[in-house]
Amino acid sequence: MSQAEVKRVRYKMGKLERKNTLVAYSFLAPNFIGFAIFTLVPVICAIALSLFEWNGGDISKLKFVGLDNYATIFATKKVAEKGLGYFFNRADLGIALKNTVFYTVITVPLTIICALALALLLNKIKGAVFFRTVFFFPYVSSMVAICVCWSFMLMKDGPVNQLIMALGINFNKGWTADSTMAIWSIILVSVWRNMGYYMVLYLAALQGIPRELMEAATVDGASKWQQFLHVTLPQLKPTTFFVSVMMVISCFKIYDVVAIMTDGGPGRATKMLVTYIYDEAFIKVRYGQASAISMVLLVIVLAVTIIQFSSEKKFSND
Amino acid sequence: MKKMLSVLLAVMMLISLLAVPALADDQVLTVVTWDATTTPYLIAQKEAFEASHPGVKIEYVDVASQDYAVKATTMLEGGDTSDVFMIKEIDNLINWQAQGFAAPLADYIAKGYDLSGFVGTEVNYAVDGVQYAIPFRSDFWVLFYNKDLFDAAGVDLPTNDMTWGQYAELAKKLTDKEKDVYGTHYHTWLSAVVNWAVCGTGYTLADKKYDNLLYYYTLYQDLEDSGACMSYADLKASGLHYSAAFANGNIAMLPMGYWYVSTLIGYNKDGTCNFNWGITAVPHADDVAAGSSFGNLTGAMINAKSENKDLAWEYISWLGGPEGAKATASVGARPAWVSEDVAEAMASVDGFPADANSKAALIPSSVAMEWPVAEKVSDIKTIVNEEHSMIMAREVTPEEGIGEMNERVAELFE
Numbered sequence A: 001m002s003q004a005e006v007k008r009v010r011y012k013m014g015k016l017e018r019k020n021t022l023v024a025y026s027f028l029a030p031n032f033i034g035f036a037i038f039t040l041v042p043v044i045c046a047i048a049l050s051l052f053e054w055n056g057g058d059i060s061k062l063k064f065v066g067l068d069n070y071a072t073i074f075a076t077k078k079v080a081e082k083g084l085g086y087f088f089n090r091a092d093l094g095i096a097l098k099n100t101v102f103y104t105v106i107t108v109p110l111t112i113i114c115a116l117a118l119a120l121l122l123n124k125i126k127g128a129v130f131f132r133t134v135f136f137f138p139y140v141s142s143m144v145a146i147c148v149c150w151s152f153m154l155m156k157d158g159p160v161n162q163l164i165m166a167l168g169i170n171f172n173k174g175w176t177a178d179s180t181m182a183i184w185s186i187i188l189v190s191v192w193r194n195m196g197y198y199m200v201l202y203l204a205a206l207q208g209i210p211r212e213l214m215e216a217a218t219v220d221g222a223s224k225w226q227q228f229l230h231v232t233l234p235q236l237k238p239t240t241f242f243v244s245v246m247m248v249i250s251c252f253k254i255y256d257v258v259a260i261m262t263d264g265g266p267g268r269a270t271k272m273l274v275t276y277i278y279d280e281a282f283i284k285v286r287y288g289q290a291s292a293i294s295m296v297l298l299v300i301v302l303a304v305t306i307i308q309f310s311s312e313k314k315f316s317n318d
Numbered sequence B: 001m002k003k004m005l006s007v008l009l010a011v012m013m014l015i016s017l018l019a020v021p022a023l024a025d026d027q028v029l030t031v032v033t034w035d036a037t038t039t040p041y042l043i044a045q046k047e048a049f050e051a052s053h054p055g056v057k058i059e060y061v062d063v064a065s066q067d068y069a070v071k072a073t074t075m076l077e078g079g080d081t082s083d084v085f086m087i088k089e090i091d092n093l094i095n096w097q098a099q100g101f102a103a104p105l106a107d108y109i110a111k112g113y114d115l116s117g118f119v120g121t122e123v124n125y126a127v128d129g130v131q132y133a134i135p136f137r138s139d140f141w142v143l144f145y146n147k148d149l150f151d152a153a154g155v156d157l158p159t160n161d162m163t164w165g166q167y168a169e170l171a172k173k174l175t176d177k178e179k180d181v182y183g184t185h186y187h188t189w190l191s192a193v194v195n196w197a198v199c200g201t202g203y204t205l206a207d208k209k210y211d212n213l214l215y216y217y218t219l220y221q222d223l224e225d226s227g228a229c230m231s232y233a234d235l236k237a238s239g240l241h242y243s244a245a246f247a248n249g250n251i252a253m254l255p256m257g258y259w260y261v262s263t264l265i266g267y268n269k270d271g272t273c274n275f276n277w278g279i280t281a282v283p284h285a286d287d288v289a290a291g292s293s294f295g296n297l298t299g300a301m302i303n304a305k306s307e308n309k310d311l312a313w314e315y316i317s318w319l320g321g322p323e324g325a326k327a328t329a330s331v332g333a334r335p336a337w338v339s340e341d342v343a344e345a346m347a348s349v350d351g352f353p354a355d356a357n358s359k360a361a362l363i364p365s366s367v368a369m370e371w372p373v374a375e376k377v378s379d380i381k382t383i384v385n386e387e388h389s390m391i392m393a394r395e396v397t398p399e400e401g402i403g404e405m406n407e408r409v410a411e412l413f414e
Helices: A003-049 A068-073 A076-082 A084-089 A092-121 A128-140 A143-153 A159-166 A181-207 A211-219 A224-235 A237-252 A256-261 A273-283 A287-310 B002-023 B040-052 B065-077 B090-099 B106-110 B121-125 B147-153 B164-174 B190-198 B211-225 B232-238 B242-247 B260-270 B309-320 B322-330 B340-347 B356-360 B377-392 B398-412
Strands: B027-034 B056-063 B084-087 B133-146 B182-184 B251-257 B277-281 B292-302 B366-369
Touching (some): A003 A287, A076 A084, A084 A092, A092 A181, A092 A237, A092 A273, A128 A181, A143 B232, A181 A237, A181 A256, A224 A237, A237 A287, A256 A273, A273 A287, A273 B377, B027 B065, B040 B056, B040 B260, B040 B309, B040 B322, B056 B065, B065 B090, B090 B121, B090 B377, B121 B133, B121 B292, B133 B260, B133 B309, B133 B322, B147 B164, B164 B182, B164 B251, B190 B211, B190 B292, B190 B377, B211 B398, B242 B260, B277 B356, B309 B322, B322 B340, B377 B398
Parallel strands (some): B027 B056, B027 B084, B182 B251, B292 B366
Antiparallel strands (some): B084 B292, B133 B251, B133 B292
16 A cells, blocks of 8 residues: 555544544433533532532622631531540531441441342242332332331330330330430331342342352252352352442431431431531521531542442452 | 425414413512412412402412421522512521522612501511511410310310419319320420420520520420320321311310411311310410410511512512401411501401400410520521420430530530
């Protein structure tokens, strides 16, 4: 080929490549534009807003306060005087953090165990489809309806308390009116609702475990429990990783169950990070402070997710 | 074929253009409010205004009562152009004015608007001497009682001059566990249980000291323990509303806001409630005059972004003034405008209890504001309500809860 011909071919190839790239970007564009407008831009605005004081009115009323909002929510003055105990027992952010972390640390393992147990039970039994529908049903039901029904069930003299009393435990207080039990009522409703969804994920994963592995284990003389421990569980590690990442993120963002069942109460026993953000932003109309709390939430969830991803190498099947 | 289609389309467009002027006859005023379809006075006010202002239609934008403040604020922050926003609590207006959403009314009032009928309550809606809203309802709390239950028990009816101690005894007397009758009923709100501390005493809930509330918490817990009222925990869990509870007919007394009168009258008319009821003044503390009560204002403001400010002014000035007051009073609600005509209208409402005590209860001796306009009142409200729920749920004793209120509110101002 002559120089000119080579150049022409290269130009045409470059043009094709550019056209392909353009097509690729145009497919990505709608999703990215939506993400940019509804997620990226608001997050950047929130980061900026956390450095200002704003009451939601005229934009010109924005007042730059630097890190004052963070100083207020972390109660830095009081903590310097009275120590960290003050932050976790009396400051709103400390209490909200404590409650949210407690809720997450209990709910995630509990949901995973329940979902896995259900998946194992319903993997290969008669009428599996029926039971799977039954357990998945709470996930598709209205959250408000679920919370209202559970509120009734957890009342003093309600069916749950009667069951507990029948088992010999002397407890008969309305769960949502007791500052120790209120958070357990939230945990109970969350686990009950979500285990169906994660059960479906585990079912799919279980059915993807190669039969040869199980047969090899049986041939080698492994008991059912040993098979579960040494073959099934390791094979489920990617799913467990995915489930735990999703669950941790969604647990930190819990709002609807709390708002309907306890409204943060009694007192501040079930005050969560997101209910705290909602109160600051929409009831007290302090957008600067609310944004600062949102940043704290963002940093925590980001940190936890990064930790989980960096230990993912242990979870991969290679 | 194509040419005929385009000619046809052009003709249709022309016709639609001609039709538009005919539809634009009525002016529409959008009014943001709560429970628009179920509140009797809102229906009466709309009918009366449209009747006296032909060519104007009121369009209510209905928001759920529980979330009204948050929803309305969010609407305003989003640039909503509804003409009028009703005001549920005084600090709604204070916030909206600070955010720049309320249109100042000074110019309109200067053209000649008589504020005297509001007997000074309108200052609650003024900021730095400038009026931003007009009140149209002034509520105070009264004691509702189920006459039939009193007659069945053979007990004397409550009077307009009872102390809290006498009220508690009465409640216990009327409680009948076998017949599932409760002597009294407390709604879960802070106002229903302890706001009495502000009646006739000059004390306010923003005074940073809450020891005055101890008496009322102790009174309440004594009544709850003796079964004279439903438990707070059960009410919170079930979400039972006081309007349904009392209308059920098994509660003898209910301290509640006067607005419940128009609801009960409506219930009588549609058959939801079929017993005789009456009202008296709320009980008073031993050292306070009979007829002392606390209350709240309801008003309306013009949205600064409204495009019909003049019409909106016509509406809110009518609403608060003597004409609107008559419409409000006609269904048993209590207007902010005070005059002989209004008092007459209130007493002669069809369905209002006919006994002398109920009529006398219409005139309280003093009405304190439920919450004052004060610095950081929003934060104080949150703290006091949080500790209130702890006390009511028996998580802490009233002394401990009040101690927490004192401490946490004091910290706000350090």
